[in-house]
Amino acid sequence: ANKKLLILAGDGIGPEVMRQVERVLDWYAKRRAVSFGVNHGLVGGCSYDKHGTPLTDETMGEAMEADAVLLGAVGGPKWDSLPFEKKPERGLLRLRKDMELFANLRPAIVFGPLADASSLKRELVDGLDIMIVRELTGGVYFGKPRGIETLPDGTRRGINTQVYTTPEIQRVARVAFDLARLRGRKVCSVEKANVMESGVLWREEVQKLHDADYKDVELSHMYADNCAMQLVRQPKQFDVIVTDNLFGDLLSDCAAMLTGSLGMLPSASLGAADARGRRRALYEPVHGSAPDIAGKDLANPLATILSLAMMLRYSFALGADADLLEKAVSNALGAGIRTGDIMTPGATKVSTAGMGDAVLKELDKL
Amino acid sequence: ANKKLLILAGDGIGPEVMRQVERVLDWYAKRRAVSFGVNHGLVGGCSYDKHGTPLTDETMGEAMEADAVLLGAVGGPKWDSLPFEKKPERGLLRLRKDMELFANLRPAIVFGPLADASSLKRELVDGLDIMIVRELTGGVYFGKPRGIETLPDGTRRGINTQVYTTPEIQRVARVAFDLARLRGRKVCSVEKANVMESGVLWREEVQKLHDADYKDVELSHMYADNCAMQLVRQPKQFDVIVTDNLFGDLLSDCAAMLTGSLGMLPSASLGAADARGRRRALYEPVHGSAPDIAGKDLANPLATILSLAMMLRYSFALGADADLLEKAVSNALGAGIRTGDIMTPGATKVSTAGMGDAVLKELDKL
Ligand SMILES: CC(C)[C@H](C(=O)O)[C@@H](O)C(=O)O
Numbered sequence: 029a030n031k032k033l034l035i036l037a038g039d040g041i042g043p044e045v046m047r048q049v050e051r052v053l054d055w056y057a058k059r060r061a062v063s064f065g066v067n068h069g070l071v072g073g074c075s076y077d078k079h080g081t082p083l084t085d086e087t088m089g090e091a092m093e094a095d096a097v098l099l100g101a102v103g104g105p106k107w108d109s110l111p112f113e114k115k116p117e118r119g120l121l122r123l124r125k126d127m128e129l130f131a132n133l134r135p136a137i138v139f140g141p142l143a144d145a146s147s148l149k150r151e152l153v154d155g156l157d158i159m160i161v162r163e164l165t166g167g168v169y170f171g172k173p174r175g176i177e178t179l180p181d182g183t184r185r186g187i188n189t190q191v192y193t194t195p196e197i198q199r200v201a202r203v204a205f206d207l208a209r210l211r212g213r214k215v216c217s218v219e220k221a222n223v224m225e226s227g228v229l230w231r232e233e234v235q236k237l238h239d240a241d242y243k244d245v246e247l248s249h250m251y252a253d254n255c256a257m258q259l260v261r262q263p264k265q266f267d268v269i270v271t272d273n274l275f276g277d278l279l280s281d282c283a284a285m286l287t288g289s290l291g292m293l294p295s296a297s298l299g300a301a302d303a304r305g306r307r308r309a310l311y312e313p314v315h316g317s318a319p320d321i322a323g324k325d326l327a328n329p330l331a332t333i334l335s336l337a338m339m340l341r342y343s344f345a346l347g348a349d350a351d352l353l354e355k356a357v358s359n360a361l362g363a364g365i366r367t368g369d370i371m372t373p374g375a376t377k378v379s380t381a382g383m384g385d386a387v388l389k390e391l392d393k394l
Numbered sequence: 395a396n397k398k399l400l401i402l403a404g405d406g407i408g409p410e411v412m413r414q415v416e417r418v419l420d421w422y423a424k425r426r427a428v429s430f431g432v433n434h435g436l437v438g439g440c441s442y443d444k445h446g447t448p449l450t451d452e453t454m455g456e457a458m459e460a461d462a463v464l465l466g467a468v469g470g471p472k473w474d475s476l477p478f479e480k481k482p483e484r485g486l487l488r489l490r491k492d493m494e495l496f497a498n499l500r501p502a503i504v505f506g507p508l509a510d511a512s513s514l515k516r517e518l519v520d521g522l523d524i525m526i527v528r529e530l531t532g533g534v535y536f537g538k539p540r541g542i543e544t545l546p547d548g549t550r551r552g553i554n555t556q557v558y559t560t561p562e563i564q565r566v567a568r569v570a571f572d573l574a575r576l577r578g579r580k581v582c583s584v585e586k587a588n589v590m591e592s593g594v595l596w597r598e599e600v601q602k603l604h605d606a607d608y609k610d611v612e613l614s615h616m617y618a619d620n621c622a623m624q625l626v627r628q629p630k631q632f633d634v635i636v637t638d639n640l641f642g643d644l645l646s647d648c649a650a651m652l653t654g655s656l657g658m659l660p661s662a663s664l665g666a667a668d669a670r671g672r673r674r675a676l677y678e679p680v681h682g683s684a685p686d687i688a689g690k691d692l693a694n695p696l697a698t699i700l701s702l703a704m705m706l707r708y709s710f711a712l713g714a715d716a717d718l719l720e721k722a723v724s725n726a727l728g729a730g731i732r733t734g735d736i737m738t739p740g741a742t743k744v745s746t747a748g749m750g751d752a753v754l755k756e757l758d759k760l
């Protein structure tokens with residue numbers, strides 16, 4: 029196998045949802061002759077427990093060499109009181125930064141059979157299909173100076189820095205415009221240009237790129253607070269949203285929750301193409317490590333399985349295979365198979381492994 | 395009159411909603427012997443148009459002298475391309491900063507007769523009553539260094555700085571704990587301590603204050619992205635939320651929109667008490683200047699009228715008078731009177747002035 033995959037199952041429900049993904053990978057190897065050389069590694073709290081760090085240099089090195097990384101989830105209350113640099117999340121953030129995964133694609137999609145699971149009235153979300161493109165290696169997540177200092181009088185001061193440059197803004201905006209061309213040809217760029225100079229720059233650079241290269245795409249600008257409101261009010265007004273790291277964190281989670289099925293949502297984090305045309309990439313579900321249900325065979329593996337579909341499409345140009353997997357997931361839902369988090373009246377409740385079975389069964393039928 | 399009020403109607407629908415507030419003030423002077431010495435001033439785009447600045451030093455001075463400031467709204471597309479320092483919003487931000495209005499109180503309340511106006515299913519929001527306490531004079535809104543610089547290669551870099559200190563965090567947390575004691579005795583403190591050191595400091599300082607002075611209040615901590623999700627999923631889980639300036643901007647707007655009646659929501663921004671025990675304060679509706687309907691007598695004046703009620707309560711300890719006004723608003727809604735934004739089937743649609751009439755009529759009956 030010349031396609032190298034690194035699987036980092038992580039903490040909480042990470043390992044059990046990833047087990048179902050591995051079953052799907054086996055299916056592809058046997059039935060579609062799509063096979064990967066798979067390595068496994070640790071990230072997050074489990075890595076800290078074993079190695080004293082949320083990500084070892086060795087695992088980081090393997091991620092750099094892999095054609096794609098599949099990640100489960102990191103974090104949990106067990107590690108909440110660790111010092112900042114040891115926290116599970118630092119492992120994930122280092123992966124993003126060192127692999128230069130600057131574009132985080134977060135679809136917010138409502139699956140027909142699950143439309144009633146949304147907190148929102150059905151007509152507002154039925155058929156919803158938004159793509160949020162979040163900048164992932166810049167902004168306040170990584171800006172310096174940062175830290176906590178103790179002042180002479182014993183009180184303290186905490187500092188973080190929001191920084192964006194022209195190339196950082198334009199490369200992620202380019203991803204958004206390119207995606208929009210494959211969809212509804214509409215991009216909404218989101219910042220707080222009325223309050224932050226970094227937002228003024230963001231707005232101007234996105235506009236410039238649009239005017240130079242993407243005049244066929246409709247571009248609008250919106251303040252982040254208004255965007256949070258509009259997502260709740262009328263989410264279907266959006267096609268592609270592009271925004272910075274921090275706003276993207278909140279807005280994509282808000283949009284994800286609007287769908288009512290957080291357990292269904294995948295994400296892709298893409299880097300720049302290297303000389304060989306290879307683009308580093310990491311795929312992970314939007315949901316977290318859900319420590320409360322970890323190890324109980326209750327978690328929904330579909331977000332991670334759909335992340336695998338994104339991987340097939342974006343990292344390996346296996347669009348037909350991605351379609352197949354998405355179809356199998358949709359058929360399993362159509363057949364009334366549900367984990368607890370997406371349970372609907374009259375449906376059949378299954379375990380994590382049971383959902384894996386259902387997807388494999390549907391794959392066999394396709 | 396020894397109570398000095400400064401009215402800054404601002405831009406867009408600001409002047410027309412403020413006109414209804416002035417009618418309510420007249421009613422209080424005549425019928426309740428509650429009277430104010432009222433001054434008027436300009437802020438935002440209208441001030442820029444007249445004076446070339448969104449807030450003159452003179453008006454700023456009047457605000458410092460006033461016992462309370464009532465503000466309509468600022469901003470609009472007309473001024474969108476002004477340089478950063480001239481933007482209408484800078485006027486509002488200067489008022490907040492110079493008056494040291496560090497605690498912004500934003501109730502998210504669902505009014506019974508309007509519960510169906512929410513995008514959320516009725517059972518999720520009926521009876522909702524959250525108080526968001528947003529820090530308003532610190533964080534990335536005011537932190538330095540800030541600005542846009544051009545690099546040697548012609549590309550640019552935009553910078554903003556998030557800064558918080560122990561006293562800044564503790565004074566706003568104190569407001570939240572004190573308010574919680576008058577309500578459900580629950581505070582949820584929101585930051586991104588998993589990513590930002592300023593969030594780590596925030597969490598630690600809030601916890602310290604709690605352990606020292608507010609053990610009778612239940613304190614929890616939540617990451618901002620999770621809070622955005624939880625607001626959509628199950629908003630009634632919250633009582634008081636306390637958070638920083640930027641997260642508060644997004645989360646309070648999200649919470650406001652959940653209620654489905656943005657046109658109904660007031661806010662109070664409070665400063666520290668001075669030597670005389672007087673606390674600077676500014677009251678404004680949560681909604682913006684709505685330029686699309688400005689001057690058409692369509693806007694809902696209730697958010698601004700309810701901001702006046704908050705003023706009576708917080709600045710002048712006129713709790714009974716505040717109750718009276720809130721009751722009148724609620725009775726007007728109960729009588730089926732609606733502006734367009736909150737129109738419900740079978741109700742009576744009225745203009746801005748018509749809603750003012752309805753409130754005055756209900757006041758007369760009380
Ligand atoms: C775990 C955390 C560091 C991360 C983030 O804030 O980016 C998560 O919330 C996400 O959105 O992937």
Ligand SMILES: CC(C)[C@H](C(=O)O)[C@@H](O)C(=O)O
Pocket residue numbers: 222223253469483486487643
């Ligand atoms: C107008 C703008 C500067 C302001 C803010 O961002 O604080 C507004 O959105 C608000 O929430 O009061």
